[in-house]
Amino acid sequence: MCHVIVTCRSMLWTLLSIVVAFAELIAFMSADWLIGRAKPSGPEETDNRSGGPQEPYRPTLGIYGRCTRISHMQFSRRDTLCGPYAENFGEIASGFWQATAIFLAMGIMILCTVAFVSVFTMCVQSIMKKSIFNVCGLLQGIAGLFLILGLILYPAGWGCQKAISYCGPYASAYKLGDCSLGWAFYTAIGGTVLTFICAVFSAQAEIATSSDKVQEEIEEGKNLICLL
Numbered sequence: 001m002c003h004v005i006v007t008c009r010s011m012l013w014t015l016l017s018i019v020v021a022f023a024e025l026i027a028f029m030s031a032d033w034l035i036g037r038a039k040p041s042g043p044e045e046t047d048n049r050s051g052g053p054q055e056p057y058r059p060t061l062g063i064y065g066r067c068t069r070i071s072h073m074q075f076s077r078r079d080t081l082c083g084p085y086a087e088n089f090g091e092i093a094s095g096f097w098q099a100t101a102i103f104l105a106m107g108i109m110i111l112c113t114v115a116f117v118s119v120f121t122m123c124v125q126s127i128m129k130k131s132i133f134n135v136c137g138l139l140q141g142i143a144g145l146f147l148i149l150g151l152i153l154y155p156a157g158w159g160c161q162k163a164i165s166y167c168g169p170y171a172s173a174y175k176l177g178d179c180s181l182g183w184a185f186y187t188a189i190g191g192t193v194l195t196f197i198c199a200v201f202s203a204q205a206e207i208a209t210s211s212d213k214v215q216e217e218i219e220e221g222k223n224l225i226c227l228l
Contacts, residue, residue, distance in 0.1 A: 004122050009201070009208040013133070014118040016198050017140070021115040023191040024108050024147065028101075031062035031082055032182035033154070036166035039069075060182055061166045063097050063104075063154070085162070094157030096173075103150035104188070110143035111195065125209050133209070137202030144195040151188060 038056035057080075059068040067082040086092045092101060114136045121132050157163065159172040163179070171177030 005125065005209045006122055007205070007208040010121060010133075010205040013198060013201050013205040014121065016194060016201065017111070017118045017136070018115045020140075020191050020194045020198055021108065021111040023187055023194070024104070024111055027184040027187040027191060028063070028104050028108055029065070030182075030184035030187075031065035031067045032060045032184040033063060034061040034158075034163065034166060034176075034185075035059075035180045035182045036061060037168055037178040059166060061163065061179075062184065063101050064092050093162030094160035096153045096157035097160070100150040100154045100157070103146045103153070107143040107146035107150065107195075110139050110146070114139050114143070121205075121209075125206075131206050131210075133202045133206035137199045137206075140195055140199040140202065144192055144199060147188070147192040147195060151185075151192065154185075 036059045038058050057069050060066065064086045065082065065084045067080055070081050089098065089101070092098045117132065117136060121136075125132055127135075155174045157173070158167065158175060158177070158179075164171050164177070167177035167179035169177070171179065
């Protein structure tokens with residue numbers, strides 16, 4: 001018989017697992033890893049709201065994507081265009097970024113799998129006598145290691161020609177040059193920290209769902225068990 005067990009700690013772990021997976025996925029897909037040098041607008045480009053010249057624009061560069069502006073001379077304005085600069089894996093600008101993409105993708109796949117499984121832990125707490133919480137916590141720890149490897153390798157690619165075109169000639173491995181880090185990089189770091197927090201917190205979720213109070217509720221014949 002399926003017993004639906006909901007506790008504060010198990011629900012918090014489930015929510016954090018889902019948030020972490022989505023945060024890492026969004027960061028990986030974003031083009032806002034590097035913010036390039038400011039590019040001044042031309043004299044013919046005007047701001048539609050103020051009528052004056054547009055502010056300098058800073059293009060952004062991701063692991064495989066980028067955002068830049070394209071001109072519309074007939075309208076005296078520019079539109080921002082975002083999309084992948086690499087049509088296939090081999091066209092990613094740096095070998096280090098290719099390795100980053102592999103490690104991040106592996107970590108994100110594990111996190112998404114755990115997030116999917118975590119939804120069902122309310123009803124199923126063990127498989128083959130192994131606690132789902134403990135298994136998921138182990139997988140989250142492994143995913144965190146993949147994410148760390150990817151984030152360590154990413155700055156090594158700042159010396160590639162693509163990054164130099166955005167960050168200037170002083171950009172090199174682990175040196176930003178004229179660029180700054182975008183929100184996607186910080187989101188990936190924050191998601192990695194939360195991944196390890198989830199891995200540790202999974203043990204608390206296991207303790208909460210196998211406590212004496214839960215066992216007492218099961219023995220009383222209750223199918224829906226909610227505990228603070």
